[in-house]
Amino acid sequence: MMLVSHTVLNATAGILADGESPSLKPGLDANQVSPGVIGFLLTLLLAVLIIFVALDHTRRQRRLKNRFDYAMAREQKEREAAESEAATHGDRSGDASETHTAGPAQDVSARDDSADDSPHDDAANGTGRTPTD
DSSP: OHHHHHHHHHHHHHHHHTTOOOOOOTTOOHHHHSOHHHHHHHHHHHHHHHHHHHHHHHHHHHHHHHHHHHHHHHHHHHHHHHHHHHHHHHHHHSOTTOOOOOSGGGGSTTOOTHHHHOTTOHHHHSSSSOTTO
């Protein structure tokens, strides 16, 4: 491999040292083998689009990280507030086992069971079809 690259380097140096410039094969014009203005504009457009996509991706990643950090901080504050509230309620009532949980487990008794009563409701049976289908 090194021998091939060394040979190519020597041949290129020999051509440039002689003052000759490499030329096209006979019958070809420089305008026939170059991309021209349209090729340049399309390449430029692709480069600009790639830069915009990269910037947009970076912006979205940064936004996602900030939202995650905010959600984690808010969850931590809610947890601390619930713990302090539980400690306060425990001190007043004398019963430390009485704790309040935050989140969906708190509203289990207030759940609306009317969706379970309707067999023709798509959301109730979970299949998206009525039982007679």
